[in-house]
Amino acid sequence: MTAEAASRPAAAPEARGVILGEWIAARGGLVLLASGLLVFLTLPLAMILMRSFEDRAGAFVGLANFVRYVQTPALAQSTWNTLTFAAIATVVVVPMAFLFAYAIQRTCIPAKGLWRSIALLPILAPSLLAAISFIYLFGNQGLLRGLLPLAGLSSIYGLPGMVLAMAFASFPHAVMILLASLSLADARLYEAADAMGTSALRRFVTVTLPSAKYGLVSAAMVTFTMAVSEFGVPKVIGGNYPVLAIDIYKQVIGQQNFQMGAVVGLVLLVPAVVAFVVDAVVQRRQKALMSARSVPYAPRPARLRDGLMLVYVVLISAYMLVVILMAAYGSVVKFWPYNLSFTFDHYRYGFEEAGVEHAYGNSLVMAALCAVLGAAITFAGAYWVEKTRGADALRPVVRLQAMLPMAVPGMVLGIGYILFFNSPANPLNVLYGTMAILVASTIVHFYSSSHLAAVTALKQLDGEFESVSASLKVPFYRTFGRVTLPVCLPTVIDIARYYFVNAMTTISAVVFLYSPKTTLASISILHMDEAGAIGPAAAMATLIVATSALVTVLSLAAEHFILRRTQAWRRAAAPA
Amino acid sequence: MTQDEALRLEGIRKSFGSFVALGGVDLAIRRGEFVCFLGPSGCGKTTLLRIIAGLEQQTAGRVIQHGRDVSHLPPAARDYGIVFQSYALFPNLTVAQNVAYGLVNRRRRRAEIDARVGELLELVGLPDAGRKYPAQCSGGQQQRIALARALATSPSLLLLDEPLSALDAKVRERLRGEIRSLQRRVGVTTIMVTHDQEEALSMADRVVVMNHGLIEQCGTPAEVYEQPATPFVATFLGRVNILPGRSLGAGRYRVGDVDLELPVDGFAPGTDVRIFVRPEDRHVEGDLAAMPNRLSGRVARIDYLGTVCLAEVGCDALHQPLTVAYSLNQLHDLGVREGGRVDFALRPDRVRVFATG
Numbered sequence: 001m002t003a004e005a006a007s008r009p010a011a012a013p014e015a016r017g018v019i020l021g022e023w024i025a026a027r028g029g030l031v032l033l034a035s036g037l038l039v040f041l042t043l044p045l046a047m048i049l050m051r052s053f054e055d056r057a058g059a060f061v062g063l064a065n066f067v068r069y070v071q072t073p074a075l076a077q078s079t080w081n082t083l084t085f086a087a088i089a090t091v092v093v094v095p096m097a098f099l100f101a102y103a104i105q106r107t108c109i110p111a112k113g114l115w116r117s118i119a120l121l122p123i124l125a126p127s128l129l130a131a132i133s134f135i136y137l138f139g140n141q142g143l144l145r146g147l148l149p150l151a152g153l154s155s156i157y158g159l160p161g162m163v164l165a166m167a168f169a170s171f172p173h174a175v176m177i178l179l180a181s182l183s184l185a186d187a188r189l190y191e192a193a194d195a196m197g198t199s200a201l202r203r204f205v206t207v208t209l210p211s212a213k214y215g216l217v218s219a220a221m222v223t224f225t226m227a228v229s230e231f232g233v234p235k236v237i238g239g240n241y242p243v244l245a246i247d248i249y250k251q252v253i254g255q256q257n258f259q260m261g262a263v264v265g266l267v268l269l270v271p272a273v274v275a276f277v278v279d280a281v282v283q284r285r286q287k288a289l290m291s292a293r294s295v296p297y298a299p300r301p302a303r304l305r306d307g308l309m310l311v312y313v314v315l316i317s318a319y320m321l322v323v324i325l326m327a328a329y330g331s332v333v334k335f336w337p338y339n340l341s342f343t344f345d346h347y348r349y350g351f352e353e354a355g356v357e358h359a360y361g362n363s364l365v366m367a368a369l370c371a372v373l374g375a376a377i378t379f380a381g382a383y384w385v386e387k388t389r390g391a392d393a394l395r396p397v398v399r400l401q402a403m404l405p406m407a408v409p410g411m412v413l414g415i416g417y418i419l420f421f422n423s424p425a426n427p428l429n430v431l432y433g434t435m436a437i438l439v440a441s442t443i444v445h446f447y448s449s450s451h452l453a454a455v456t457a458l459k460q461l462d463g464e465f466e467s468v469s470a471s472l473k474v475p476f477y478r479t480f481g482r483v484t485l486p487v488c489l490p491t492v493i494d495i496a497r498y499y500f501v502n503a504m505t506t507i508s509a510v511v512f513l514y515s516p517k518t519t520l521a522s523i524s525i526l527h528m529d530e531a532g533a534i535g536p537a538a539a540m541a542t543l544i545v546a547t548s549a550l551v552t553v554l555s556l557a558a559e560h561f562i563l564r565r566t567q568a569w570r571r572a573a574a575p576a
Numbered sequence: 577m578t579q580d581e582a583l584r585l586e587g588i589r590k591s592f593g594s595f596v597a598l599g600g601v602d603l604a605i606r607r608g609e610f611v612c613f614l615g616p617s618g619c620g621k622t623t624l625l626r627i628i629a630g631l632e633q634q635t636a637g638r639v640i641q642h643g644r645d646v647s648h649l650p651p652a653a654r655d656y657g658i659v660f661q662s663y664a665l666f667p668n669l670t671v672a673q674n675v676a677y678g679l680v681n682r683r684r685r686r687a688e689i690d691a692r693v694g695e696l697l698e699l700v701g702l703p704d705a706g707r708k709y710p711a712q713c714s715g716g717q718q719q720r721i722a723l724a725r726a727l728a729t730s731p732s733l734l735l736l737d738e739p740l741s742a743l744d745a746k747v748r749e750r751l752r753g754e755i756r757s758l759q760r761r762v763g764v765t766t767i768m769v770t771h772d773q774e775e776a777l778s779m780a781d782r783v784v785v786m787n788h789g790l791i792e793q794c795g796t797p798a799e800v801y802e803q804p805a806t807p808f809v810a811t812f813l814g815r816v817n818i819l820p821g822r823s824l825g826a827g828r829y830r831v832g833d834v835d836l837e838l839p840v841d842g843f844a845p846g847t848d849v850r851i852f853v854r855p856e857d858r859h860v861e862g863d864l865a866a867m868p869n870r871l872s873g874r875v876a877r878i879d880y881l882g883t884v885c886l887a888e889v890g891c892d893a894l895h896q897p898l899t900v901a902y903s904l905n906q907l908h909d910l911g912v913r914e915g916g917r918v919d920f921a922l923r924p925d926r927v928r929v930f931a932t933g
Contacts, residue, residue: 472678
């Protein structure tokens with residue numbers, strides 16, 4: 001036996017370099033992240049607040065802007081419209097998504113993976129696409145507009161079209177939350193209910209619903225916030241039904257009235273923040289419903305229920321597919337609905353005459369940058385916040401800022417960026433009108449969900465990896481590269497994909513920030529729709545869906561390949 | 577500070593807000609010693625270990641390792657290896673890479689590292705496990721891999737944080753012996769945190785019994801078990817009967833209607849005391865009539881535990897039941913059965929007496 005435990009100088013010289021390096025890296029990373037969030041999130045938002053109390057000349061006017069806002073009937077009307085629209089969308093989408101998630105998780109219908117994938121398709125599409133499709137179907141030249149009177153409607157433009165389009169756009173977000181909350185159920189509760197002879201209805205009300213309660217609240221808040229903040233759908237199919245997001249756009253872009261834009265932005269922020277707080281409070285109350293001793297629930301076949309559920313799931317899937325395929329179909333017919341012969345003219349027109357080629361290229365570049373930089377910053381940021389030591393006062397500040405974007409509608413973030421970065425006094429105003437500001441705003445806009453995903457993955461790692469490394473005198477950043485990152489690689493790829501797809505489809509924040517040189521594909525849809533060129537608009541929307549879908553498939557394949565190549569340890573999970 | 581001293585803790589205090597986790601701990605540990613911190617959960621034993629490791633910062637007090645004040649040094653600047661309850665093995669690295677983790681950083685030659693890893697795996701009895709991943713190893717093997725990794729850099733201090741508590745009873749018992757003999761061979765000063773008294777008594781040179789953030793007693797396993805310094809130690813370690821009584825002076829105590837003669841003095845007559853008697857502190861065979869402190873009673877219940885069985889004896893004279901241990905053989909030889917009468921005498925030598933209050 002030669003393992004020597006002889007006394008030796010306690011602080012080996014190599015340890016000193018490690019300690020200094022760690023000290024700097026731990027605090028430096030946090031300070032960098034905190035200042036990044038400060039400059040690209042908090043200060044722009046603070047700017048909105050400041051500007052809302054100023055007149056056009058920049059003089060402090062107290063609440064004058066707010067008074068004027070309340071006294072302008074058109075503006076006050078939009079507040080009411082926005083809330084009405086968001087409430088109806090929530091009431092429609094949440095039960096629709098709950099039933100769908102229930103069918104997937106709690107019944108024995110076939111081909112669950114297929115239905116689930118179809119339900120998630122709208123994520124790949126800009127929300128504008130749904131609006132365009134419903135115009136194709138029910139618009140003034142709509143194929144099915146004859147059906148409108150049957151539903152008691154005179155026109156699709158306005159609230160009806162907005163709700164239909166929103167049901168498409170927000171469905172996957174609600175469904176994902178509900179799928180997760182219905183995925184875990186303790187079979188013992190169901191067995192206990194059955195053993196006591198509980199009726200199916202009572203069992204549903206006393207066991208199933210309570211366990212999904214938090215998911216339902218969360219899904220409702222997400223849907224509500226999405227609808228409140230939505231810009232693309234009301235822009236395209238809103239008709240004479242003004243909402244807050246449209247008002248901001250009109251005030252800022254149309255009238256260059258930044259002060260009133262700031263006021264409307266603050267008004268828009270209120271419902272979004274309320275929803276965010278409600279959700280946060282409810283989630284905090286949620287305790288772990290599954291204990292280590294829980295037995296997972298496996299549904300048993302029931303012919304009538306499974307049959308009805310299958311019909312429902314097929315109908316929902318058809319809804320999603322019809323919306324996407326309608327836009328795709330519309331983009332390749334000559335003149336809807338009078339000449340349905342096949343053509344690539346709309347694509348050609350877009351690329352050759354409307355300068356869309358340029359916009360599409362910009363979108364690809366921006367999405368790629370967001371994916372790479374966003375995934376890197378988000379994951380490293382989450383690691384620095386959760387796993388390093390020192391500068392502990394900064395941590396809660398960073399955590400709060402990381403969650404803030406979830407409560408901030410894109411339009412509000414966008415106007416904050418204009419006010420902050422367009423100010424001549426700001427040395428950062430060189431960023432204004434560049435690709436960099438588009439990338440920054442998009443990463444910040446979608447930061448919260450990505451941050452949460454990264455934190456969740458990190459929390460699944462043993463909390464003592466860093467302590468073990470320190471005892472072995474290995475700096476934490478080396479353990480980050482050698483262990484943490486490889487183990488969390490699937491999550492990092494997921495985050496990159498999330499950023500890419502959202503960067504391709506987003507319009508809300510960037511609509512204020514693009515320049516002629518950096519215009520984006522999603523924004524060009526808006527412009528072509530404004531110009532009445534619905535065919536090219538559909539073509540661009542279709543192109544975006546196709547690109548997002550392709551990138552999703554490629555990244556899933558890459559993930560699969562990388563996991564096979566580098567992650568042999570995952571397959572070794574069973575003791576040999 | 578003597579040449580022989582590996583670690584000295586001076587007045588270690590730790591508060592979390594208003595909660596006092598450690599209320600002033602002083603302790604010296606000799607080189608090569610195996611010390612167990614033993615106590616119920618929340619007694620501060622893990623916090624104390626983490627302060628020694630530099631993973632927590634003490635509110636006050638000093639940590640001195642080999643004469644060097646390390647109180648405010650970060651973990652990487654201290655000299656120790658650590659094994660956590662979860663082992664914290666890196667799942668994506670092979671067993672050999674895990675063990676070599678701290679060696680690679682020290683710019684040693686590849687061959688040198690490989691030789692050291694082989695040596696360590698040999699040491700923990702897993703010479704062929706190097707190419708496996710942790711998930712392919714059993715819990716007991718993972719535990720030993722973590723031990724090998726902690727010992728790889730030849731630290732002068734080994735810290736074990738409940739290293740056996742995640743394992744099955746059988747494996748745990750075997751590993752106790754293995755860790756103990758490994759520690760003796762390597763000679764590394766070791767501190768182990770545990771809430772399992774059997775583990776502490778069977779492995780440690782010295783047991784530090786902790787409660788409410790303070791050291792209750794520090795001594796060899798025999799000392800803390802046979803001469804518990806406080807009522808807490810007496811009740812926390814093993815089973816004990818507590819007899820409320822009154823001192824009559826000169827080593828005599830009145831319990832119920834019985835006068836006991838015990839070799840414990842120092843209580844003024846009339847002092848209320850509690851007398852701690854372990855179930856095995858009794859004579860059940862031999863010339864009981866000639867012994868002092870004779871008692872008798874009816875067996876109310878027998879807990880059959882195998883090698884040793886515990887009989888709950890209702891002693892009218894004591895006004896309370898007493899748990900008395902019988903070996904399985906004695907149980908049969910003496911015909912002890914539920915409802916039957918038994919005679920026995922208390923062994924005064926290990927009985928402890930504490931003032932009430």
